[in-house]
Amino acid sequence: MASLHLLLAFLLVAASTVRADQDAFIGVNIGTDLSDMPHPTQVVALLKAQNIRHIRLYDADRGMLVALANTGIQVIVSVPNEQLLGIGQSNSTAAKWVSNNVVAHYPATNITGIAVGSEVLTALPNAAPVLVNALRFIHSALVASNLDRQIKVSTPLSSSIILDSFPPSQAFFNSSLNSVLVPMLSFLQSTGSYLMLNVYPYYDYMQSNGVIPLDYALFKPLLPTKEAVDANTLLHYTNVFDATVDAAYFAMAFLNFTNIPVVVTESGWPSKGDSNERDATVDNANTYNSNLIRHVLNKTGTPKHPGIAVSTYIYELYNEDTKPGPLSEKNWGLFDANGNPVYILHLTGSGLVLANDTTNQTYCAAKEGADQKMLQAALDWACGAGKVDCSPLMQGGPCYEPDTVMAHATYAFDTYYHQMGKAPGTCDFNGVAAITTSNPSHGSCIFSGSFGRNGTSVNVTAPSMNSTSSGSPLGLWRGGVSTSILLLIKSLALSALFL
Numbered sequence: 381m382a383s384l385h386l387l388l389a390f391l392l393v394a395a396s397t398v399r400a401d402q403d404a405f406i407g408v409n410i411g412t413d414l415s416d417m418p419h420p421t422q423v424v425a426l427l428k429a430q431n432i433r434h435i436r437l438y439d440a441d442r443g444m445l446v447a448l449a450n451t452g453i454q455v456i457v458s459v460p461n462e463q464l465l466g467i468g469q470s471n472s473t474a475a476k477w478v479s480n481n482v483v484a485h486y487p488a489t490n491i492t493g494i495a496v497g498s499e500v501l502t503a504l505p506n507a508a509p510v511l512v513n514a515l516r517f518i519h520s521a522l523v524a525s526n527l528d529r530q531i532k533v534s535t536p537l538s539s540s541i542i543l544d545s546f547p548p549s550q551a552f553f554n555s556s557l558n559s560v561l562v563p564m565l566s567f568l569q570s571t572g573s574y575l576m577l578n579v580y581p582y583y584d585y586m587q588s589n590g591v592i593p594l595d596y597a598l599f600k601p602l603l604p605t606k607e608a609v610d611a612n613t614l615l616h617y618t619n620v621f622d623a624t625v626d627a628a629y630f631a632m633a634f635l636n637f638t639n640i641p642v643v644v645t646e647s648g649w650p651s652k653g654d655s656n657e658r659d660a661t662v663d664n665a666n667t668y669n670s671n672l673i674r675h676v677l678n679k680t681g682t683p684k685h686p687g688i689a690v691s692t693y694i695y696e697l698y699n700e701d702t703k704p705g706p707l708s709e710k711n712w713g714l715f716d717a718n719g720n721p722v723y724i725l726h727l728t729g730s731g732l733v734l735a736n737d738t739t740n741q742t743y744c745a746a747k748e749g750a751d752q753k754m755l756q757a758a759l760d761w762a763c764g765a766g767k768v769d770c771s772p773l774m775q776g777g778p779c780y781e782p783d784t785v786m787a788h789a790t791y792a793f794d795t796y797y798h799q800m801g802k803a804p805g806t807c808d809f810n811g812v813a814a815i816t817t818s819n820p821s822h823g824s825c826i827f828s829g830s831f832g833r834n835g836t837s838v839n840v841t842a843p844s845m846n847s848t849s850s851g852s853p854l855g856l857w858r859g860g861v862s863t864s865i866l867l868l869i870k871s872l873a874l875s876a877l878f879l
């Protein structure tokens with residue numbers, strides 16, 4: 381009991397020290413492993429159309445940084461893992477990198493952060509010994525250019541280095557990494573930077589063998605009896621994301637770092653997967669990302685730090701069709717290469733980001749299980765007095781199939797609802813209809829209110845991007861390692877002898 385009190389006292393102290401110094405935001409990661417990577421000007425047009433104000437690049441591609449100039453979009457650039465060893469071993473290499481990739485573009489391009497490497501401790505453990513030096517050298521170069529206050533330096537970590545992450549109060553970092561993590565956290569603390577953390581409830585769920593309920597991973601409401609309670613803190617956890625972020629706060633606290641904020645540099649859900657990835661679906665991806673965006677922008681914070689923003693970069697803008705690995709690896713994107721949304725996020729009321737969330741993109745559909753006679757009566761009314769053109773429902777028409785009262789009623793209800801300007805009460809039909817955000821269009825049967833493919837697409841005829849840096853993002857897929865990385869690891873192992 382005494383120890384619990386001590387723990388609680390300690391927690392209260394810890395809780396008072398992480399401060400919210402800016403509003404929560406949603407950003408988006410931009411991977412470029414696409415066979416037809418859009419030109420930087422097209423990428424930027426999509427970002428603008430979607431009101432995406434924060435992005436992370438996996439490199440410092442000159443074309444992208446030029447296209448981003450004077451847009452006001454805030455950018456995290458990255459030192460690719462391939463360049464880490466050189467930068468971590470030579471402050472002049474680091475200074476050159478900052479000069480070419482940051483100073484050359486700032487302030488026209490609003491670079492606000494530098495991600496040094498990507499999941500280095502887990503993806504490239506042999507580079508771990510130079511990681512902190514790389515952070516310091518990059519930071520020193522920013523100091524020399526008087527940019528260290530505007531531009532923060534950090535390194536994205538995989539949440540898999542946090543062990544025993546539930547209950548969060550007992551989480552700790554894999555202690556064999558402490559020789560890197562302690563100086564790294566000191567660096568983040570002394571430079572006023574933040575912990576970059578990649579949080580993938582999808583993988584936690586997949587690897588849990590059924591222990592983690594899908595709803596808990598997707599932020600769906602849980603019965604209070606199903607909420608996970610941390611027995612030490614009595615905090616209730618309603619989703620994996622919060623539990624993971626709090627595990628990171630606790631793991632830092634156990635190393636005596638209590639004032640370093642967390643920014644989630646990657647989180648998302650794949651919309652398609654192989655046969656053994658049954659929960660990589662459009663519905664789950666939409667549910668996860670929609671709920672994540674609402675959760676972050678609502679400034680709910682986490683149970684440990686309520687109200688403290690956990691800004692988050694969604695993984696990722698585009699589906700990357702040339703990524704190796706399982707099918708899910710190619711399907712984390714919000715958009716395809718043409719800028720068409722893979723799904724329409726359910727973001728009613730969350731406002732500004734992803735403007736083409738089509739907050740108002742609603743349809744009117746017959747309710748599941750509605751009484752057939754009432755449906756038929758409502759359908760007859762819509763096609764008669766309601767003045768809906770029901771000819772597409774005739775045999776041979778585009779909406780004849782499936783020939784069910786339910787499907788035909790949905791077509792007629794939705795058309796009526798849009799004819800009436802979606803006025804309140806126009807999607808009721810004596811209680812057999814309801815508003816939905818799922819587009820009921822199928823095949824050539826296009827429903828009123830649907831975008832078709834026009835909605836968010838930007839000009840796609842321009843030439844594809846001529847990459848100007850060596851840094852296409854790593855062909856890494858979490859849980860596996862590509863051959864180029866294996867080669868790199870081998871060469872690092874060799875050069876490690878000389879460190």
Ligand SMILES: *[C@@H]1O[C@H](CO)[C@@H](O)[C@H](O)[C@H]1NC(C)=O
Binds near residue numbers: 471472475520
């Ligand atoms: C690199 O470090 C050396 C030794 O600490 C120092 O003299 C030199 O000025 C540094 N160079 C740069 C570019 O920061």
Ligand SMILES: *[C@@H]1O[C@H](CO)[C@@H](O)[C@H](O)[C@H]1NC(C)=O
Binds near residue numbers: 452487488489
């Ligand atoms: C970059 O964005 C930040 C946050 O909005 C803003 O405070 C800063 O003035 C911007 N810097 C430049 C150079 O535009």
Ligand SMILES: *[C@@H]1O[C@H](CO)[C@@H](O)[C@H](O)[C@H]1NC(C)=O
Binds near residue numbers: 501556557
């Ligand atoms: C901890 O990190 C070490 C070194 O990277 C690794 O070999 C070990 O498997 C990790 N332990 C766990 C439990 O993940």
Ligand SMILES: *[C@@H]1O[C@H](CO)[C@@H](O)[C@H](O)[C@H]1NC(C)=O
Binds near residue numbers: 635
């Ligand atoms: C954290 O601080 C406490 C009290 O100052 C100290 O006893 C403990 O050894 C420190 N822990 C670490 C990991 O540095």
Ligand SMILES: *[C@@H]1O[C@H](CO)[C@@H](O)[C@H](O)[C@H]1NC(C)=O
Binds near residue numbers: 674675678680
């Ligand atoms: C947003 O937060 C408020 C209280 O802070 C809460 O009542 C509301 O349910 C939250 N909305 C969402 C969508 O999480």
Ligand SMILES: *[C@@H]1O[C@H](CO)[C@@H](O)[C@H](O)[C@H]1NC(C)=O
Binds near residue numbers: 736836838
């Ligand atoms: C949605 O995207 C289109 C095309 O890019 C754009 O014209 C429109 O303004 C956007 N809608 C909103 C609400 O931003």
Ligand SMILES: *[C@@H]1O[C@H](CO)[C@@H](O)[C@H](O)[C@H]1NC(C)=O
Binds near residue numbers: 735738739740
């Ligand atoms: C959605 O509809 C509401 C009222 O119907 C309107 O105020 C708002 O501007 C619309 N939003 C968009 C993005 O069209």
Ligand SMILES: *[C@@H]1O[C@H](CO)[C@@H](O)[C@H](O)[C@H]1NC(C)=O
Binds near residue numbers: 826830831832833834
């Ligand atoms: C797409 O745009 C074209 C031309 O602007 C228009 O004719 C067509 O009706 C649109 N399609 C949909 C589904 O909105």
Ligand SMILES: *[C@@H]1O[C@H](CO)[C@@H](O)[C@H](O)[C@H]1NC(C)=O
Binds near residue numbers: 839840841842
């Ligand atoms: C798309 O871009 C090309 C080349 O920049 C231009 O010629 C063409 O007119 C554009 N098409 C549309 C529909 O904007």
Ligand SMILES: *[C@@H]1O[C@H](CO)[C@@H](O)[C@H](O)[C@H]1NC(C)=O
Binds near residue numbers: 843844846
């Ligand atoms: C791509 O770069 C190469 C070499 O710099 C150049 O010859 C070529 O014209 C570029 N292609 C495009 C489409 O810009």
